[in-house]
Amino acid sequence: MSDVTTDTSNIKAEASSTATTPKNDDVILEIANISVSFDGFKALNDLSMKFMRNELRCIIGPNGAGKTTMMDCITGKTRPDEGTCTFNNTVDLSLLTEAEIALVGIGRKFQKPTIFESHTVFENLELAMKTDKTVFFSLFAVVDDVMRDRISDTLKKVNLGEHADQLAGRLSHGQKQWLEIGMLLMQDPQLLLLDEPVAGMTDDETERTGELFNSLKGKHSLVVVEHDMDFVAQLKSMVTVLDQGAMLCEGEMAAVQADPRVIEVYLGR
Amino acid sequence: MSNARTPFVVRFFSATGRTGWIALVLFALLTIVAVPVCHLMFQEGDALFISTFYVTLIGKIMCYAIVAVAMDLIWGYAGVLSLAQGLFFALGGYAFGMYLMRSIGLDGVYQSHLPDFMVFLDWKEYPWFWAFTDSFVYAIFLAIAAPGLLAFIFGFFVFRSRVKGVYFAIISQAMLYAFLLLFFMNNTGFGGNNGFTDFKRILGYDITSPEMRATLFALSSATLMFALIFGRYVVTSKYGRILTAIRDAEMRVMFLGYNPLWYKLFIWTVAAIICGIAGALYVPQVGIINPSEMATANSIEIAIWAAIGGRGTLVGPAIGAFVVNLSKSWFTVAFPEYWLYFLGLLFVLVTLLLPQGLVGLYQQLRARSTR
Numbered sequence: 001m002s003d004v005t006t007d008t009s010n011i012k013a014e015a016s017s018t019a020t021t022p023k024n025d026d027v028i029l030e031i032a033n034i035s036v037s038f039d040g041f042k043a044l045n046d047l048s049m050k051f052m053r054n055e056l057r058c059i060i061g062p063n064g065a066g067k068t069t070m071m072d073c074i075t076g077k078t079r080p081d082e083g084t085c086t087f088n089n090t091v092d093l094s095l096l097t098e099a100e101i102a103l104v105g106i107g108r109k110f111q112k113p114t115i116f117e118s119h120t121v122f123e124n125l126e127l128a129m130k131t132d133k134t135v136f137f138s139l140f141a142v143v144d145d146v147m148r149d150r151i152s153d154t155l156k157k158v159n160l161g162e163h164a165d166q167l168a169g170r171l172s173h174g175q176k177q178w179l180e181i182g183m184l185l186m187q188d189p190q191l192l193l194l195d196e197p198v199a200g201m202t203d204d205e206t207e208r209t210g211e212l213f214n215s216l217k218g219k220h221s222l223v224v225v226e227h228d229m230d231f232v233a234q235l236k237s238m239v240t241v242l243d244q245g246a247m248l249c250e251g252e253m254a255a256v257q258a259d260p261r262v263i264e265v266y267l268g269r
Numbered sequence: 270m271s272n273a274r275t276p277f278v279v280r281f282f283s284a285t286g287r288t289g290w291i292a293l294v295l296f297a298l299l300t301i302v303a304v305p306v307c308h309l310m311f312q313e314g315d316a317l318f319i320s321t322f323y324v325t326l327i328g329k330i331m332c333y334a335i336v337a338v339a340m341d342l343i344w345g346y347a348g349v350l351s352l353a354q355g356l357f358f359a360l361g362g363y364a365f366g367m368y369l370m371r372s373i374g375l376d377g378v379y380q381s382h383l384p385d386f387m388v389f390l391d392w393k394e395y396p397w398f399w400a401f402t403d404s405f406v407y408a409i410f411l412a413i414a415a416p417g418l419l420a421f422i423f424g425f426f427v428f429r430s431r432v433k434g435v436y437f438a439i440i441s442q443a444m445l446y447a448f449l450l451l452f453f454m455n456n457t458g459f460g461g462n463n464g465f466t467d468f469k470r471i472l473g474y475d476i477t478s479p480e481m482r483a484t485l486f487a488l489s490s491a492t493l494m495f496a497l498i499f500g501r502y503v504v505t506s507k508y509g510r511i512l513t514a515i516r517d518a519e520m521r522v523m524f525l526g527y528n529p530l531w532y533k534l535f536i537w538t539v540a541a542i543i544c545g546i547a548g549a550l551y552v553p554q555v556g557i558i559n560p561s562e563m564a565t566a567n568s569i570e571i572a573i574w575a576a577i578g579g580r581g582t583l584v585g586p587a588i589g590a591f592v593v594n595l596s597k598s599w600f601t602v603a604f605p606e607y608w609l610y611f612l613g614l615l616f617v618l619v620t621l622l623l624p625q626g627l628v629g630l631y632q633q634l635r636a637r638s639t640r
Contacts, residue, residue, distance in 0.1 A: 075524060103528035114521040116514040124511055133526045135535045138508035140277065187525060 018254065026053040027089060028191055028221045034083030036069055043069040045245035051191070056213065058221045058232045061242035062266045068111060068223045070242070071193045075108045076101045081196075086160075089189070093094070103133065107189035111196045113176035117169030121179060123149045123159055124168050127182035130142075150186070157212060158182035174201040181212070192220045198231050210234040229257075241266065284502040287329065289584075293494050293579065300331070302492035305483035324482050328554045330594045331489040335547035337574045338496045344572065345580035346504050347536050348516030350434070353441035354544050356448050357416035361545025362552040362562060363452075366465040367399060369406030369476070369553060373469045374405035385467075386460040395459045412549035415541050419501040420541030424534045425572055433519075442565055449563040464559025465552075476553055485506035489550045496543055502582045503536070512536060513581075570619050577619045579626025588627055 029051040036044040044066045051057055059067050072078035074085050074190050076098040085093040091104055102108075116124050125145060129150065156160045158178040163171065170178055177197060185190050198212075200208040210231055216222060217237075232239060232253060239256045241248040243265045249256060256262055274284075285293070303523060304327070305317055311318035336358050346610050347598050352543050370384045372383050381389040383395065403406045455457055455461035460481045475481060503509050515522045552558045561567075570593070578589025593612070 077520075097528065098523040099526050099528040102524050110520070110526050113517050114520065116517050118513060118517055119510060127505070127514055127522075128525050133528075134510060135531045138511055138532075139503070139506055141443075142275070142280070142508040183521075183525065262513055 011101055016224070025069075026027035026086065027051070028053045028055075029088070030086045030089070031074070032084050032086070034070075034073055034080040034085065036066075036073060042245050044073065044084070047242075049240065049247065051192075051221055051223060054216045054218050054221055054237060055238040056224070056265055057134070058228075058235055058237050058239045058253075059223060059225045059242060060232060060266065061248070065242040066245040067242055069197055069238075070110060071223075071225065074101075074193060075106060077139055092257055093186050099133070102187065102189075105188075106193065107184035107191070108193045109177075109195055109197055111181050111199065112174065114173075115168045115176055115179050115183070117167065119153070120165050121163040121171070122151060123188050124179055125154055125182055128186040130188045132188065138191060154182045154185050156259045158187065159208065162261050174205040177201060178205075178209070185216075189220065191224070192216075194222065194224045196227065197223055198226065198228055201211075201262050204230050207234065220230060274527055276528075276598060281502045282498065284505045285498050286331070289497075289501065290445055291603070292584075292633065294409065294494060297494060300327075301487045308483050308486075309479055314379055321479070324486050325554055328482070328486040328489050329551060331486075331493050331576070332551040332554070333571075333594055334546045334587040334590040335489070335493050335550075336544050336571055337494050337578065337590040339543035339547070340571050340575045341502055341583055341586040342503065342536055342543075343540040343588070344575055345582070346509065346516065347533055349533060349537065350572065351441045351537070351540075352438050352565065352572065353445040353570045354571045355539070356445045357420060357541040358548040359448075359452075359558065359560075359562035360416040360419065360552070361412040361548030362558040363459055363465070363548075364402075364406050364411035364545070365549035366468075366552050366558045367402035368405055369468040369471070370465050371399075371403040373467065375470055377467070384465070386455070386463065387458075390455060398458065409549065416541040416545035416548075416549055417538050420538045421534065425530075426538040427528045428533045428537070438448050439582070441623060442560070442568070445563055445568055446565060449560050449565075452560040452563060460559070462559065464557060466557040466559075468553065468556055470552060476556070482554070485554050489554070492546060492550060497583055497587065503539075504583065508532070508535075523557055563627035568585070570612070573616050575626075577615060577626055579628030582628045582637045583605050583628070585628035586625050592627065 001106075011025070027050050031047060031049045033046050033048055035046055037044065043064075047066065047070065049070075054197075055205070059070075061067055069078060073080045074093060076093060076096060079094060086102060087093055087101075087106065093101055096104070118125065119127070126147070127145060131137070131141070131162055153162070155164055157228065158181055160171075160175060160178060168176070171179060177200065181194070181197060184194075188247045198209050201209065206228065213222060213224065213235055219253050224232075224235065224237075238250065238251070239253050241256055241259075241262050248261055248265065251259075304324065307317050307319040308321075308324050313320070336354055340351070340354050343351050343354075373384065374496065375382060377385045377388075381388045383392060387395070395402075401562050421618055422445060423441075427437060432440060432460055444590075452459050452464075453462055459465070470476050476614065504512070511522060511527055511532055515527075515532055519529055521530075548558075548562075574589035575586035576589070577583025577593060578587065593615070596611070596615075597608060600611055619626060625632070
């Protein structure tokens with residue numbers, strides 16, 4: 001068990017040393033020529049992309065364009081057949097496990113809200129908190145006042161202040177989405193990957209989520225995969241369009257919406 | 270409510286709530302004071318006399334209850350259905366049994382310093398793995414280390430390969446069966462089919478004396494209570510919350526930066542060690558250990574105790590072990606042919622009607638009466 005302790009602490013040290021001088025023109029994540037195929041189907045085809053520090057980027061594209069597969073490659077769930085993902089210019093993500101990738105500072109929200117249904121909302125956030133994640137530490141860990149304050153701050157941010165002691169399984173779908181976003185914030189990641197964060201939310205909830213994301217701009221890098229065009233427009237960010245596992249075009253929302261190729265494969269349908 | 274300044278010892282023992290402590294104190298008065306006193310101070314025919322039969326029976330069931338608590342830690346809380354707990358139990362039993370065999374000394378049938386089965390095989394000296402087993406302390410160590418080490422090695426590879434659910438259950442049962450076959454062979458050096466028996470003494474004291482029986486009985490009870498207190502601390506700690514989180518959404522846990530391998534491996538190894546200790550307490554009380562303890566049916570029965578008592582409650586599986594084994598000892602006398610049918614029926618009924626087991630039923634009834 002001691003092996004893993006030293007392993008992860010090395011990674012943390014590495015991550016924090018590169019994070020000491022954050023500049024907004026730094027590349028936080030570089031995807032270089034990744035390809036993934038499943039039984040002959042090319043989910044990603046020589047895809048290259050760059051994400052900047054503290055940037056909010058939206059990714060759109062038709063079903064099967066490879067948006068989720070791209071996130072899987074970054075977070076270690078899927079290993080690309082070719083190509084590399086490099087975090088903070090130094091960390092080759094293909095060498096790390098899912099847990100180690102989370103520890104270097106990449107948080108991920110799944111398409112289907114994935115939370116701990118038999119724990120309370122408070123406990124969900126407690127478990128997500130950035131801290132020592134070894135067995136030994138967890139066996140003796142105690143929630144102190146500083147942590148309590150951090151958790152209640154996050155609860156407010158994601159509009160769950162009233163629900164701290166409720167079982168997470170009892171939340172509405174939209175609230176579960178928020179809880180998962182809250183868990184990501186507790187991790188305090190440098191890069192957040194959000195897969196369809198507003199799916200199943202009411203218009204009101206969607207708008208509040210947009211406000212939350214806008215408030216995170218400049219503090220974290222966010223990559224948002226979304227189908228809801230109004231929501232993407234609300235974020236006023238750079239938009240990347242994927243199609244058939246490759247990048248189709250990139251630009252401001254208005255420019256992308258006017259691009260005839262985009263209309264052809266996606267918006268026009 | 271505990272905070273960061275509360276000493277660990279206080280946090281450890283206060284994880285068990287008030288009701289829990291009241292129950293434990295009552296149980297302790299009954300099993301550590303009342304039963305030994307009744308067994309030792311009264312004679313056959315006295316109204317308060319508790320016979321050797323009952324002391325041995327309840328002592329044995331308390332060992333089973335310890336195993337059930339371990340089963341709940343690994344199955345109820347971590348969601349890992351293990352069908353190999355009987356193996357760890359037997360390994361602990363064999364480890365302590367080695368000491369018991371060597372304590373027979375020259376009192377065996379062949380009056381050799383070797384156990385009878387080795388004389389029978391025409392062996393001249395102890396095999397290497399019997400080294401130091403004449404030491405009581407080493408035997409206790411071995412009863413902990415052997416199941417712990419095996420569980421750690423097996424668990425490391427299986428959990429690392431992310432084997433889960435029914436596949437894990439099957440692999441664990443395969444391991445159990447492999448060891449069953451191994452221990453059945455005479456050449457393995459553990460007495461083959463017959464195992465170890467005819468024990469004479471522990472630390473020089475007669476193993477069949479009422480004092481020894483009462484001592485083993487009280488020790489089993491103390492171990493059971495400690496297992497419950499320890500288990501309660503573990504499952505209410507942050508570690509325990511992560512464990513149930515792994516059970517419910519392993520992917521999420523991984524993407525939060527926890528490595529499920531070490532989390533599962535810890536509780537899996539601890540559960541095996543608890544089973545080993547239970548086995549070491551069991552063998553001197555029943556006076557025999559043989560490969561039948563590794564039968565697949567035995568390990569499945571452990572899962573049934575947990576399910577009947579109520580998974581994820583710790584005390585439930587212990588109660589389940591008592592209920593099933595007490596009815597077993599009654600049934601096998603009254604209707605020996607029908608025990609397995611009854612056990613099957615009980616399991617089906619509990620699964621269908623009481624998914625939370627007996628403890629869940631009690632909680633439901635209480636919630637209804639307070640409403």
